[in-house]
Amino acid sequence: MTTLSAMQLHEPELEFGDGGVHVDVRRGLALHGPLDCALDSRPTSIRIGMVGTPETTEKCQQWLAGCGEGVAAKRSNQPNLFPSFPGFGAGRQLSTPLSFDARLVRSVQPRRFASIEKLDTQNRMVSTAVDLFAAELQELATKGGIDVMVVAPPMSMLEAVRNAHQHPSETFLDFHDMLKARVIGLNTPLQLILPATYGAGSMKPKRGQKTRKLQDPATIAWNIYVALYYKAGGLPWRLPRISSDLTTCFVGVSFFHDIDQETVSSSVAQVFNERGDGMIIRGGSPIRSKDDRQLYLSSQDAQELVTQSIKVFRDEHKTSPARVVVHKTSPYNDAELEGMEAAVEAAGIEVLDLLHLRSSDTRLFSPGDYPPPRGTFLELDDAHSILYTRGVVPYFDTYPGMYVPRALEIRRASADSPQADIAREILGLSKMNANDTQFDRGLPMTIRAARNVSDILRYVHPSQTIARGYAHYM
Known part of the structure; x- marks a missing residue:
């Protein structure tokens, strides 16, 4: 019989002005100012x-x-x-x-x-x-x-x-x-x-x-x-980086219905770095599988979407990523895996993590009246884990929610990084929402942005030019 043991991940710190760090968005800004406060570009x-x-x-x-x-x-x-x-x-x-x-x-x-x-x-x-x-x-x-x-x-x-x-x-x-x-x-x-x-x-x-x-x-x-x-173009905070960290291109992929059509006709990718700089890319049309009724991109469209994401990252940040991470709220099929892996291989990038994120039906219980702490992490098997991005927050000295929180389920469709490292990263990405300064809102920026962008682009005709910056969609 396999024994499962949960672990508690530390609350990720954020970096603010003059290299100051803090776990809390508002306290960090009050103490140190925005990340770019000393830059001429602010x-x-x-x-x-x-x-x-x-x-x-x-x-x-x-x-x-x-x-x-x-x-x-x-x-x-x-x-x-x-x-x-x-x-x-x-x-x-x-x-x-x-x-x-x-x-x-x-x-x-x-x-x-x-x-x-x-x-x-x-x-x-x-x-x-x-x-x-x-x-x-x-x-x-x-x-x-x-x-x-x-x-x-x-x-x-x-x-x-x-x-x-x-x-x-x-x-x-x-x-x-x-x-x-x-x-x-x-x-x-x-x-x-x-x-x-x-x-x-x-x-x-x-x-x-x-x-x-x-x-x-x-x-x-x-x-x-x-x-x-x-x-206005400011950079309030970012996830701290150490010299051994790989430069990472985060990609959130979502599908959406156009407002005048009953079928899902568009895909979109949101490309981020650790500062939360987001760029938007339109992709091909997904196809609904007859087997599981899920939506999937063709191998060619999946490859093109990741290829364009890497290109946009290079053009925007003047550097090539050493690692690509893709987040989806729907599963991957073989064609998508093949296309995305081909895009990364063609770009000369060695590290790739393809992750399926969704609300988990598995719940953990802690002693007392409160839910598990934010950061509670449990590996269920070699490719499947859960993470509480909402829960009791020690810094707040309470659980700041009205309902019992659900954990985030993390499935590794194809991944080179350890599950615990992936969970720590997702916990950090949940703090990269410039629309809400309470840091425990739950969803990583990749998924939250995917929903925001899809909600707006469904009203935009496919032939219309769209704004690339995420600031237009939040």
């Missing part, structure tokens, strides 16, 4: 363009400016989970200020939204609202000199869309994803900021639903500032 200011009503643009701008003075921490028995926001600007560790200019604000009169709110279906409301904002954003882009475009929709429009009738035969349209897809060619990242973010009220719950719990003000300020900094 953003010296973040120039904000904005579209909304006169009221939402004014309140949103006031709130953003107020965050620069700092936001107090909420009262809590877990101060590490709810730290204060230190503010930004000259003399602070977050030294890059936000810059506002009245010429870069497009105010849309409320009556134009009132006409949208009178439309008869949810999809008509969403499509018309996207048309309106896209036109304003395109006009705003002609001004030039904008690092991030902020959209501040009014609460009345958001509530009308949510409560509107949706015809059963219609495909649901998501305002956030559809708008980002519409302006994907503007080459300026987009940030949606909802009224609840800057304290202008929140949507009332539907009958039978609970009110959605909002984050505390300091956490909101952290998340918005870091997202704006990343979208």
